[in-house]
Amino acid sequence: MIEALQFEFMRNAVFAGLLASILCGIIGSFVVVNRLIFLAGGIAHAAYGGIGIAFFFGIPYIYGTIGVSLAAAFIMTAVTIKAKNRQDTFIGVLWAVGMAMGVILIDLTPGYHVDLMSYLFGSILAVPSADIRWMAGLGAVTLVLTILFYRDILAISYDAEFARLRGVPVNLLYFIYIALVAVSIVFIIRVVGLILVIALMTIPPYIAEKYVRSLMMMMVLSVLLSVVFNMTGLWVSYHMDLTSGATIIMVAATGFFISLGVDQVISFSRKRKTQRSSRKMLKTKKDAL
Template sequence: MQNALLAAVLASLICGIIGSFVVVNRLVFLAGGIAHAAYGGIGLAFFFGIPYIYGTIGVSLVAALIMTTVAITAKNRADTFIGVLWAVGMAMGVILLDLTPGYHTDLMSYLFGSILAVPSTDLWWMFGLGVVTVALTVFFYRDILAISYDAEFAKLRGVPVNLLYFVFIALVAVSIVFIIRVVGLILVIALLTIPPYIAEQYARSLMAMMFFSVILSLVFNITGLWVSYQWDLTSGATIIMVAATGFFISLGISRIIALIRKNASDDPGVFRG
C-alpha cells in the first residue's frame, strides 16, 4: 500500500505536467497513439527476450518520432497517420506475443495496470523521470509557453521550436511507458487529460495549470485508491471513475458559473470588441 501511494504521488506529478503540455498543444490523440503503439514494444521484448522496458521505450520513442515528424510536415494528414500507427503497434504486439512460446502477459494488466503491485525499482525510475520533467519544464518554461501558444512567433524569436517539440514529445512517450506500467493504458490517458482539462478553465498561466493538474490528479488517485481499498474494487478502474466524476462535476460547475455571469451582467456581450 505504501508503494501504491508513492506511485500515485509520482504518477500525479508527471501526469499533471506532461498532461498540461499535451492538452494545450492538442496532442491527446498523439498521446493515445503512443500509448497503444507501445504495446508493440511488449510483443517485441518478449519475442526477442529483451527486457520489457527497452522494448516499450524503444517502440514508443520511434512511434513518437514518426508521429511528430508527420505532425510538423503534413499537419492535415497527422490524425490519419497517428490512427494507423496506433493500430499497427497494437496488432504487432498481439502477433508477436502469439509467436512467442510460453508466458503471455495479461492484456488486462496492460490496460488497467496494477498500482497495488508496483515494485520499488519502478518507483525509482518514476522518481528520476519526475525530476527530469520538472527540471526541463522549469528551465524551458518561457520557450514551451511560446511554442504552445504561438509557434510561428516563437520561431521568429529564435526559439528552436522543432527541437524542443521533439524533446517534449519524447518526454511524453517515456512518461506514458512508465505510467502504463503502474496504472495501465486507460488510466494514463485519463490522467493525462482530465486534470489538465479541469485546470485549464481556472488557471491564469500554463504554470498554474500544471500545478492545479498535479493537485487534482493527486486527489483523484488517492480518493480512487481509498475507495478501491474500502470496497475491494479494481484500483485502476476506480481511479478513472473518480476522475470522471470530477470531470462531470467541473462541467456542471462551469455551466452554473456561466449562467450566473450571464444573469448578473447587463453587458449584452455581443457588442464587446
C-alpha cells in the same frame, strides 16, 4: 489507509500515484494545450508492440515499451511537422500496427502469456521499486526542464512561428517534450493502464485550464487534482476491493462532471447578475426620465 501503508506494495502504490500525478499534470497540460491528445493515444497503443518485442526477444519489458513508444512518437512528430494534414491518418495506422504487432509477437512467444488485463487497466498495487526509481528520475527531469525552459515552452505552445523568430530552438524542444510524453505514457500505463492513460492525462488539465490564467498554474493545479484523484481512487479501490486503475479513472470522471456542474452554476449566476444590473439600469434610466 494508514494501516495499509505498512505493506510495501501499498507504499509503492502511493509513491507511484504521486509520481504519476506530477507527470500527468505537467506533461498532460503540454499535451492538452498543444492538442496532442490523439498523438498521445497513438503512442500509448503503439507501445503495446514494445511488450510483444520484449517478451519475444526476452528483454526487460521496460526497454521494449520505451523503445517502441519513443520510435512511434518520433515518427508521428516528424509526420506532423512535414505533412500536417496527414497526421491523423498516420497516427491511426501506427496505433493499430503497434497493437497488432504486440498481440502477434506474444502469440509467437511459446509458453508464457502476459496478463493483458493488467496492461489495459494497470496494476498500481504491483508497481516494482525499480519502476518507482525510474518515475522519480523522469519526474525530476520533467520538472527541471519545465522550470528552466518555461517561457520557451509557453511560446512554442502558444505561437510556434513567433517563438522561432525569437530564436527559440522550436523543433529541438518540441522533440524533447514529445519524448517526455512518450516515456511518461509508458510509466503511467503501469498505474492506470493503456485504456485509461489518456483520461488521466487529459481530465486534470482540462478541468484546470478553465480556472487559471497561465500554463504554469494549469500545470500546478493539474498535479494537485491528479494527486486527489489518484489517492482517492486508490483508497476507494482498497476498501471496496475494486480494480485500482478503473477506480482512479471513475474518481477523475466524477471530478470532471462536478467541474462541469460548477461551470453551469457560475454561468447561471453571472447571467442573473447581468440581468439584474441591466434591469436596474433600465429602472434608473426611467427614473431619470
